[in-house]
Amino acid sequence: MDYIVAIDGPSGSGKSTVASEVASRLGGEVLDTGAMYRAAAWFVLDSGIEPNDVNKVAELLENFEVTVTPAKVTVADTDVTEIIRTPKVTAAASIVAANPAVRKRLRQLQQDWAETRGGGVVEGRDIGTDVFPDARYKFYLTASAEARASRRADETGTTKTQVLPTLQSRDAADKGRQHSPLRKAENAIEVNTTDFTVEQTVEHLLRHIQSETRASDASSLSTSDAPAFSAYDFPAAKHYGRKRSLGNRMFYSFMRRLCLLISGPYLRQRIRNRHHLPATGPVIVAPGGHRSNLDTLLVGMAVGRMSLYMAKDSLFKSRFWSSFMRIFGAFPVARDRLDRRALATAIKVLERGDVLIMFPEGARQEGSKLQPLFDGVAWLSAKTGAPVVPIGIGGSQKVMPIGKIMPRPHRIRMILGEPMPPPETGKSARASRDAFTANLSVKIQALFDEAQQWAGTPNLP
Ligand code: DC
Numbered sequence: 383m384d385y386i387v388a389i390d391g392p393s394g395s396g397k398s399t400v401a402s403e404v405a406s407r408l409g410g411e412v413l414d415t416g417a418m419y420r421a422a423a424w425f426v427l428d429s430g431i432e433p434n435d436v437n438k439v440a441e442l443l444e445n446f447e448v449t450v451t452p453a454k455v456t457v458a459d460t461d462v463t464e465i466i467r468t469p470k471v472t473a474a475a476s477i478v479a480a481n482p483a484v485r486k487r488l489r490q491l492q493q494d495w496a497e498t499r500g501g502g503v504v505e506g507r508d509i510g511t512d513v514f515p516d517a518r519y520k521f522y523l524t525a526s527a528e529a530r531a532s533r534r535a536d537e538t539g540t541t542k543t544q545v546l547p548t549l550q551s552r553d554a555a556d557k558g559r560q561h562s563p564l565r566k567a568e569n570a571i572e573v574n575t576t577d578f579t580v581e582q583t584v585e586h587l588l589r590h591i592q593s594e595t596r597a598s599d600a601s602s603l604s605t606s607d608a609p610a611f612s613a614y615d616f617p618a619a620k621h622y623g624r625k626r627s628l629g630n631r632m633f634y635s636f637m638r639r640l641c642l643l644i645s646g647p648y649l650r651q652r653i654r655n656r657h658h659l660p661a662t663g664p665v666i667v668a669p670g671g672h673r674s675n676l677d678t679l680l681v682g683m684a685v686g687r688m689s690l691y692m693a694k695d696s697l698f699k700s701r702f703w704s705s706f707m708r709i710f711g712a713f714p715v716a717r718d719r720l721d722r723r724a725l726a727t728a729i730k731v732l733e734r735g736d737v738l739i740m741f742p743e744g745a746r747q748e749g750s751k752l753q754p755l756f757d758g759v760a761w762l763s764a765k766t767g768a769p770v771v772p773i774g775i776g777g778s779q780k781v782m783p784i785g786k787i788m789p790r791p792h793r794i795r796m797i798l799g800e801p802m803p804p805p806e807t808g809k810s811a812r813a814s815r816d817a818f819t820a821n822l823s824v825k826i827q828a829l830f831d832e833a834q835q836w837a838g839t840p841n842l843p
Contacts, residue, residue: 383410383501387591388509391523392553392564394530396575396583397505400523402452403584405503408591413495415506415513416475417455418488420466421448423474425457433477440483448491469548476552479507480559489513507556510567519591520570523583527553529576571816577751586754633709634688641683649781649794653684654836658798661687664732664768665801668759670752670826671834672741673779676789680778681739682710684796689737692724694745725762732766742822746784750834752827759822760815763804772799772822774829777837795837797829 387408389401398414405412422443423433431438449456455463465471478484485508492513496502504513510520525533531546538545556564566572571590575583645651659665667689669681682689688711695714698704715724731738740762742755763770776795782788802825805811805818834840 383408383499383503385501385519386496386514386517387503387519387521387587388514388517388567388570389503389505389521389523389587390507390509390511390564390566390570391521392507392530392556394534394549395523395525396533396578396580397523399580400575400583400587401503401505403580404587404591407584407588408503410502411499412452412503412505413492414450414452415488415492415504415509417450417466418448418491419479419484420471420475421450421455421457421462422446422484422488423478424462424466424471426478427471427474433474436481436483439478439481443484443487446484446487446491472552476555480555480561482561485512485561507564508562510570511565512562515567519587520567521587521590522566522570522572524572524574525576569813578754582754589754589756630709631688634711637710638683638686641679645683648789648791649680649777651680651683651794651796652836653796653798655798656684656686658800659685659687659737659771660769660801662735664735664766665737666732666759666763666768666770667737667739667773668742668770668822668826669739669773669775670743671775671778671830672743672746673748673775674782674784675746676778676782677741677746677775678712678739680775680794680796681773684773684798685737685739687737689739690731691739692728695721728762729766732762732768738762738768742819742826748779748784750831750840752823752830755819755823757815757819760805760818763802763818764807764811764815767804769801769803770822771801772826772829773797774799774826774831774833776830776833776835777839780837780839792839793837795833797833797836799825799829 383405387404389397389404391397393416398416401414402412425446426433426439426442429442431442433439447458453463454461455466466475489512492504492509496504496514504517506513510517510522527546527550528542531549532542534545534549535542553564573583573586578586642651659667667681667685669677678691678693682691690711690713692715693707693712695716697707697712698714713724713727715721728738728740740759742759743753744756747753759770762768774797776797777793780792781790781794802818802822805814831840
């Protein structure tokens, strides 16, 4: 890794586990700076010094050295891995961490650590604000006090009620101290992990890191230098850049009507707020609750206007399927890498003034809660100025759940939200894309819930 990922947050927010997983997925190393403060506190106690004695502590730790690896913490050949997790050392760490001289020394050690490695994932309280204010990626993890207390209780084999008061007083100490208090860096991405599993949080962070890389790569995007498509030579951007022929449009319209006719008695589709879809001009339609393979078809039928959508490239392996999918507006996107060609195609589609259907959750998911969203929708909207229309789909998993290929009759209900204006570009582009994605997530979750309710399938697992 040749860059720094800073992860800050209060204790129990899941930082340590998330940080080491993110580091291993990015092929880098991780530094737990909390362990350094704990080791310093242990050293103070072991030397018989009162942690509150600011001057003596400062003097003792002036040339303090500590080695922290994920497996072991060592101070001058003493293995302190376990002892630094005891309540006594934990309490002392909180006091020692408020000492400016200690912070200065440990900050130096943390910066040295990153310099020798060229980068890495560093987690703590002041990493994005004071230690590495220029870190390329900054995250601030939070979670409700209850959720954090029960995680700590699980780790330490105690109860939530036992942990909660100490956790709250440590929060207050971390946030209230004069030097480098715990706070979110202005440009850090805040992630509330209360309802996320570790895996979901890790995915969320990695998506941000990858989409940022994608955004900076794509700023030099041009359709001619797009990488060759491996599965089958697909006439991507150029093909979609042209106006659709009359024949193609008539065929599309005919097929849409045919699909409606066939599926009507089965699904009795109903759509609320169709008028939210602008009648002309580019639009990104972002459906919430991608729970069935039928979703694309359903949304396509609902939208009415000719629409195009990204589909995973593995579906384009056969020439027959490729042609078939193309007629209905699908174009391939690689799942495992930055697919500049797919992005270029999406831009062309929007520049031409068509509708692009893009599922912001990425692949199909299960459950009644939306997965963390990719920020591709926000990125494309900012890039092309296309508004985004959120849609909630209800009932599709009942008709054709994951793993099934035969649709069963059941109500399908779709609700369109108001068009969202594109995120702002310019200096704070990233922050406005993040805010846009967060807002989109709230909107499509609400539409998804409402549509599920309407379809009579609320909270279907
Ligand atoms: O994350 P932790 O609970 O292991 O941290 C131990 C103590 O160190 C805690 O009181 C907060 C403090 N700390 C800090 O002040 N700055 C950091 N960068 C990391 C931890």
